[in-house]
Amino acid sequence: MNVETHLTQEQLQRWVRQELAEADEELVERHLQTCDDCALLIDDLEIEIDPFVDVLRVSASAASDTVSAGFLTQFAHESGDSAAAERRSLSSSARWQPELLLASGGIGEVWVALDLLLGRTVALKKLKQETAGIPSIQRRFLTEARITAQINHPGTVTVMDLVDDGPDSFYVMTLVQGKSLAELIQRAHREQPASKEFDSSMSQLVRHWIMVARTIAYAHTKSVLHRDIKSENVIVGEYGQVTVIDWGLAKRMDARDEESEAIEPTLPAQNSPLATRPGIRLGTPCFMAPEQALGENASIDEQTDVWGLGAMLYEILSGAPPFYGSTPEQVIRAVVHQPIPRLNLSFPSLPMGLCELCASALHKDKTLRTTTAKELADSVEKWLNAHAVQQQSTAARQKLFELSDDIMLIFDGTPKVIWANAAWESVLGWDPDSLIGTLPNSLVHPDDVNADDEVYEKLERGETASGIERRTQARDGSYRWFSWTATPIAGEQSICAIGRDIHDQRQRSADYESLLNSAPDATLVVDGDRVIRMVNQQMIELFGYREEELLGQKIEILLPERFRQSHPQHVANYMRQPSVQKMADRDGLIGLHKSGAEFPVAIRLSPVQLQSALHFVASIRTIN
Incomplete structure (x- = not known):
């Protein structure tokens, strides 16, 4: 094999896959020892997903089934001399005992390990033997570990130990168990109607999002940018704990470029818009800020992470990121050139206030974009708390209304009915649930509908309209006269209408x-x-x-x-x-x-x- 100035990508691929003859392997390894440019190219190879991310995404059930000390010891013993040799190679750090190799990438691997001092299971990340001797890889590996350790926050993994030992360097962190936020979002929207109502499950997702935003805000106080914020990089535990993972593209804002690029960005198949793309454009296309999509790395700052948070919030509310396409290139073009699809136009049932906060984080013009992750988190949390109080008030009001003999309904600005009380069934024979989503005047006698324009004009001015006498259809097809009073609900974009039966009168x-x-x-x-x-x-x-x-x-x-x-x-x-x-x-x-x-x-x-x-x-x- 001939090696001229630099190695080709094919040569590197074959070396990583151990397909070269022994003499050629030695030739490549000698070249990598002296050429940092070629060593850095290893990161851009289409190889297996970063094993660190795989470990963090392991499900709680899988972890509990496979990570018992007895099983791990037995598995390591049965896996042969290779695994035993790996355990012996780390014997100098007696506390951490690797037991189960979970995944291996091009330059690194992650093990489930036992903490012999405290008797717990942890994740241990180390360099793969083939790349462990490359100085640039060692430096970037240590940088990644240190950046992760500096974000000492409940919303991140905890780095417990770092051993700087050249090719034998490794670091130890918590093993996160749970489901990705992406899984929870998709499950919530599968159970949602097409209208995307803001229900309790969506409210809980926004609560998780707030914890993510606060974690990113904390990272910014430590001068660290995540640069790859997306729902797949958030793990929600069984008891609601939220962890932001995959800091592989994280960058210290005050560091030199060669020290700030962390090792092994996630490298899944590159034809997915949801996959992280290493290289000049750092990040995931569907969640990229315009400055990332343009490759303007000098312009990437805290507001770039704010965009990622906004895109994640958009996904929570709508079920998909703001931009999507069949290829990453299509998505990148859309991020740069197309306007953000307005949530409240596509899904009118979503709360206007929350949609506006989401849009404020997704301004292409950074002078108009929300400035900090903390500001965005504070605003969304304030809105969500106010919404919760409002929901309690609404629930109390509806409970009271259920006791009324008058027929009542609440309709939104679409206008579509969003609630009707039980009197509809006892008075007119209609199941209240059958009225949800219908127009408020759908049961009004055709001869009376034309008189509603003046009523709606009054309601739009925030005034109460009373004495509205209309014939309303019963389920048997007959009509009864009702006198309606319609009142805008304070703090909500909805109208409460109460109809009193005046037919006999x-x-x-x-x-x-x-x-x-x-x-x-x-x-x-x-x-x-x-x-x-x-x-x-x-x-x-x-x-x-x-x-x-x-x-x-x-x-x-x-x-x-x-x-x-x-x-x-x-x-x-x-x-x-x-x-x-x-x-x-x-x-x-x-x-x-x-x-x-x-x-x-x-x-x-x-x-x-x-x-x-x-x-x-x-x-x-x-x-x-």
Whole structure:
């Protein structure tokens, strides 16, 4: 084999896979000892996934089944002289005893090890024999270990020990058990309706996200950037503990470039947009900030990690990162050139406030992007706490509403019904759950729907709309009259509508109006506030007004000015002791025509109960 200035990628691949003849292997190894450029190329080979990440992603069940001390000792014994030799090679560090080789990559390997001092299971990462003698690899391996150790936070793995022993260097850390946040997100959205409601499972995912954001914020206080934030790099334990893993691309902001590049970035198949891509563009395409996608490494800073957090939050809310494509190149182009898809437009049921916070972390213009991970975490946590209080209030309100005989519903800004109470079934025969997702006026009589524009305009101004009388369809196809009151819910983008059944009252009113029109005398119905509520045709002809000119007016409109001041007291006295009074000329009572002409009248009074309120009926005749 000929080795000129530098090794080819094919030569390196064959050397890593141990496919070279012994003489050629020695030639490559001698070259790597003296050429750091070729040694660094090993990181970019398409080799196995970083074993460190595999260990951190091991499931709790798998770990509990395979990592008992007795089994590990037996497995190591049965695996032959090679594994036994590895244990003996680390015998100088008597405390840490490798027991089970979990995975091996191109330049490193991770073992499950026993802490002989404390009797616990840990993860031990060491250099692979083939690359252990390369100085640049050794330096970067130690840098990775030290960066990981400096992030001493509940949200990261704990580095327990580091042995700097050249080719025999290794470090020891906690063995994290659980499921990736990516798995939990996908499971939550499989169980979600297409509308993406913000339910309790999504709320819990946001709680996990806040812990991730606070871990990244802490790393920034230590001048460390993660640079590969994604849901696959977050492990959630059985009891809710959240751990950010894979600091392989982490960089100290105050370090020289050659010291800041950690060893072995994760190297899965490169055709996946969700895979970490080492090299000039550092990170994972679907979660890359624009400055990462452009390869502007000098522009990468804390706000780059803020973008990653925003992309992860976007994934939690929608089920997918903001940009996706069949190839990494497609995704990178989208990150650079396409606008962020707006969550609230795609999924109107998602809370607007949280969508806006997510969007604030995903501004392509860094001057508009949320400045720090702490600021973003604080804002989201404040919103989530307020939302939880609001949900408790809503639950209490709905529990109270369930006891009501009135039909009630809550609809959002779409507008779609998001809740209906049990009275819908007892009053109209509708299962409340069957109304969820329907339009609030879907059951309103077609002749009444056109009158809703003015109501919606009032609600948009934040005002209550009351006295909205509409016919509402029952399950059997019939209609009943309801008087609705609609009120915007403070702090929410929703409306509470309460409908009171007035069908029988309306029917009685219709019957009474029919009787009025059949009466021979001019007749009107007046409420306790002296407001005219009904008139018959004879009344209209006698006084010369149109019906709409009389309804809603005080009865004094029909009296000359000189009688108007004293008349209210007469009405009040009558309403205190109502009784039927026969037709008679009462103290020279005078009527006033619309034209201004006056004429003497006789009047008959009788009390009547309408819509649960006392009214009186006045029948009027002219006196010749």
